[in-house]
Amino acid sequence: GENVEQHPSTLSVQEGDSAVIKCTYSDSASNYFPWYKQELGKRPQLIIDIRSNVGEKKDQRIAVTLNKTAKHFSLHITETQPEDSAVYFCAARDLLTGRRALTFGSGTRLQVQP
Amino acid sequence: DAEITQSPRHKITETGRQVTLACHQTWNHNNMFWYRQDLGHGLRLIHYSYGVQDTNKGEVSDGYSVSRSNTEDLPLTLESAASSQTSVYFCASRPKLTGEAFFGQGTRLTVV
Numbered sequence: 001g002e003n004v005e006q007h008p009s010t011l012s013v014q015e016g017d018s019a020v021i022k023c024t025y026s027d028s029a030s031n032y033f034p035w036y037k038q039e040l041g042k043r044p045q046l047i048i049d050i051r052s053n054v055g056e057k058k059d060q061r062i063a064v065t066l067n068k069t070a071k072h073f074s075l076h077i078t079e080t081q082p083e084d085s086a087v088y089f090c091a092a093r094d095l096l097t098g099r100r101a102l103t104f105g106s107g108t109r110l111q112v113q114p
Numbered sequence: 115d116a117e118i119t120q121s122p123r124h125k126i127t128e129t130g131r132q133v134t135l136a137c138h139q140t141w142n143h144n145n146m147f148w149y150r151q152d153l154g155h156g157l158r159l160i161h162y163s164y165g166v167q168d169t170n171k172g173e174v175s176d177g178y179s180v181s182r183s184n185t186e187d188l189p190l191t192l193e194s195a196a197s198s199q200t201s202v203y204f205c206a207s208r209p210k211l212t213g214e215a216f217f218g219q220g221t222r223l224t225v226v
Contacts, residue, residue, distance in 0.1 A: 001173070006156070032213045043204065043217040044157070051213075089156055095213060100164065101147055101172065102215060106156040 002027040004092050006105025013080050014113050021108045023090035024072040030092040033066060033073045034102070038087045047088075048075070051095070080112045117141075120205050120218035127225055133192045135221050137205030144210040146188040148172075148180065150201040151220075157204065163188055195225045 003026040013019050025033075034049035050057045050064045050073065057064050061080075066073040077084055087109050091102040118139040127133050137146065144165045149157040159172030161180040169180050177199060179191045192199055205218040 009154075034213060034215075043219050045217070046214050049213055093213075100145060101159050101162045102157075103159070104149075104157040106154060 002103040143207035
């Protein structure tokens with residue numbers, strides 16, 4: 001089955017700096033890679049996703065890049081703000097065949113210091 | 115508005131008891147999932163369902179069961195609760211063809 005590794009487990013940055021979280025996946029059939037943000041005591045919520053037919057996707061201060069050859073994808077947050085502090089999860093799955101459930105990474109706790 | 119809701123939000127139970135966690139969604143989504151969240155492990159899949167009368171085991175299914183008698187509900191049952199099942203449980207649902215999964219608010223279960 002799919003295995004998703006996520007690094008780092010914790011990340012502390014100063015407000016205004018950039019943050020990068022990296023994930024690797026094992027199943028070359030995976031073609032959908034979402035990122036979820038979970039604030040303390042809340043449910044995970046989708047913030048951005050990318051499909052394997054594109055290499056990069058951007059939404060305001062958030063961007064995701066995908067390298068299919070190396071089987072890794074990354075979340076980039078620019079100009080971080082205190083409200084970006086949360087746990088971020090990457091995930092992967094095959095949209096077309098096989099398992100239809102997301103496999104998640106172990107999460108990254110991001111702290112943005114004011 | 116359509117939603118996905120879990121109940122109860124918090125539960126304390128004793129070892130050996132049977133416990134059922136409820137999950138109800140009003141989006142008419144075919145696919146529903148149960149995950150557990152533990153520090154250092156992220157979200158791990160327990161069981162999932164593609165539709166009515168369909169259930170499948172995930173990576174950590176031992177000690178858990180689900181049933182799908184209608185589209186809206188996927189209750190999760192712990193047959194005989196163990197301390198190792200102390201966790202936060204999330205239910206999620208997704209339309210048949212799209213990628214995004216929507217999560218419930220979570221249930222914090224403590225087994226003493």
